[in-house]
Amino acid sequence: MTLGQSSACAGTCPPAGMAATLSSVITHDVDEQAALLRGWNQSYAQLSAGVFNGSISETSFSGIHLFVEQTDNELFQTGVLPSNLCAVGVPVRFAGTANFCGAATAGEALHVFSGRDGFEFHTPCGSVMGGIVVDIDDLAASFGDDEQQAVFPTLREAHLRRANPKSTSALRQMILGAFDVLNNSPQLIDDAAHGRAMKGALVSTLAQALTDEQPDTGPSIAPAKRWLIVATARGLVMDHPDTPMNVADLCRAIGISRRNLQYCFQDVLGISPAAFLKIVRLNGARRAIKTAKSVTDAATTWGFWHFGRFASDYRAMFGELPSETYRRFHGSGIATS
Structure with missing residues (x-):
């Protein structure tokens, strides 16, 4: 297990056999914050006056990546992820209205960050976003053939995605709960059985939330x-x-x-x-x-x-x-x- 600073694979999905990581970083520079989710090709522009304050907690295990990002300033974000990944954000807290890929949101919807043309995200001051990044093939394994045909074409572009509130809440709680477990019992991140079980539960919960819209x-x-x-x-x-x-x-x-x-x-x-x-x-x-x-x-x-x-x-x-x-x-x- 690697503790402390984010590894070079942070923000993307490391191979299932790669060492698990758990890290937390506090930043006071908007460009440093944008670079923390490596592989996202992000650019942040600070829109509100004052010293920048941000943080990100990340963990990667069993071929899955989770993050919780907090920013105190109003930002305009852009980014684009590798085509083999599905990245979905679940707002934990918005202190106002955001705009994601042209759609206004107060934090009630899923944010699909992945997609061939990238994303644009205008966030208010005091935003906290949880997220999950998973390989497309791993996600596909959680769907039947008919569900793949219905869901996967809708994931080709970044977008704001309405889902059942219970499914959205379940995904949010599972992401936050994973960090609670690993921070309180960090030895579990090196337990392969726990990692596989946690990954299975997370991917299944994500698949349920994505299916709800159909x-x-x-x-x-x-x-x-x-x-x-x-x-x-x-x-x-x-x-x-x-x-x-x-x-x-x-x-x-x-x-x-x-x-x-x-x-x-x-x-x-x-x-x-x-x-x-x-x-x-x-x-x-x-x-x-x-x-x-x-x-x-x-x-x-x-x-x-x-x-x-x-x-x-x-x-x-x-x-x-x-x-x-x-x-x-x-x-x-x-x-x-």
């Missing part, structure tokens, strides 16, 4: 077959009780699109496949807590990266905090790492 054409699966599909999905999950699965894993295994899997689960169980998997992961985390060294280890093993949300969901499901479960099985030892 038109709803309605299910084309007979009711009896919907029941069989749900039974197959449940069987896959239950046959691998110690392996966290995501929606993309189920779609690939069954050979079905996300949208049709959603229809099947809603019709048969009354919940989404993501909600079903979350329940399974909560139960898996509860089992793991009984023997794990810490709640953190158990939570991250089962794909929970936002500890505050994990504790809340865990208490809602089991009537106690994960730390309380830990202490019942481990005595009064430290519940978190």
